[in-house]
Amino acid sequence: MASTATFGTSLAAVGRGLRPWRPRGRLALHAVIATASFVSYILARLLDGDAATGFLAIGVGACGWAWLVARALFDPSERDVEWAPIVAGVVAVTGAISVLAPHGMLGRVTDNAYAISGSAALLLTFVEPFLRWRPDLPAVEKRFRYGFTGIYASLVAASVLGLWTGSDGPHAQMRDDLIKGGCALIGLIAMWVAVRFRQLHPHTATAPSRRAATSEDVILAPRLMRLLVDEDLAARPELKIAEVAVLLRQPEYRVSQCISTVLGFANFNRWINHHRIARAKILLADPAERRSILEIAFACGFASLGPFNRAFRDETGMTPRGYRAASRSETSSR
Structure with a gap:
């Protein structure tokens, strides 16, 4: 009962x-x-x-x-x-x-x-x-x-x-x-x-990871973040963790462990999509941005509109269209 x-x-x-x-x-x-x-x-x-x-x-x-x-x-x-x-x-x-x-x-x-x-x-x-x-x-x-x-x-x-x-x-x-x-x-x-x-x-x-971060994880984290910026990883559609591991010259499991322990994301996809959505939020909130939602999705590293909508909703609780309308309405009312 x-x-x-x-x-x-x-x-x-x-x-x-x-x-x-x-x-x-x-x-x-x-x-x-x-x-x-x-x-x-x-x-x-x-x-x-x-x-x-x-x-x-x-x-x-x-x-x-x-x-x-x-x-x-x-x-x-x-x-x-x-x-x-x-x-x-x-x-x-x-x-x-x-x-x-x-x-x-x-x-x-x-x-x-x-x-x-x-x-x-x-x-x-x-x-x-x-x-x-x-x-x-x-x-x-x-x-x-x-x-x-x-x-x-x-x-x-x-x-x-x-x-x-x-x-x-x-x-x-x-x-x-x-x-x-x-x-x-x-x-x-x-x-x-x-x-x-x-x-x-x-x-x-x-199912969050409870594994404690090692010293190797802590050292790898800033390298991973620099690579994210220097190589503009988030803009690459269909990016796989194997590609990132090759660029870092590290095993895949170590990159995955770094993401889950030091950076605090459940997995690689959550981590990369978080940064893609962060960029999309800036573009959607910009009143001067005239590109369509599909074009913004492409610009932020998504290969199609469906995955973009799902990832955006999971991250923000809103659809990209709803977020754009709410952000621009708030800006115009100031």
Whole structure:
């Protein structure tokens, strides 16, 4: 119950912090696919006949897609490991075949395969919040993980284990559809709350490095900052840490450690984007600057408008357009 209350608190905080959001990355992709599967499962519980069968064939894969969402919520990697989508695909395909062709040898084989793979996906979803658990995680991240597990466990218990009284009688199927459809709807809402939470609290922001700076890190920091200015690194689109390491004649890991310990940024991308956005803020606030936002993005080292908008919003909490309007309005009112 405490975990459920905590998750509810996170929901309220998310509601207060709403701002324009555009889905991106593997988390958004899996969330969209899972949404389609959950909605199909809900519709299957509301309809009858062939329509219900068709929607159920899509909806039975929801547990596999939900697991991929959980992986993306708690795994900071930009891409899935190769086997993860395969497992989710097996769940979806075997589940669909078992619904559409339930009789005969094929039906029995796919039904067993679906039971095994679906159960594995359910269990793996429980594990995901704690695979990368560390004692130094921020309190809000710990509460989020406890809340996620508590909500998920409650829904699985109600939907899969059948924690309700009475399973016989003329109204048993209606009761079963109502409970399972309701659990699916609550799960869908909770999933998007979790996605929103992660968008507001990125992995890099919730896992700060606690490693102490070494003397090598301290010596390297001013060299790195001089290189930033002398080579105008921030203006280089698609700049990689490997290029900076070569220029400094240092291993990549040492440059990364310097950035996280001495300079205080979660990673290289956060560091370089911080300086790009600092330049963009000056240009956007200048009333004499007539270039478009896209042109300013290019001038500040971004290869396209989308990454610029996302990085700017993450850094300032505003869109570049909103920042330009607010800054120039303030200047004109003085």
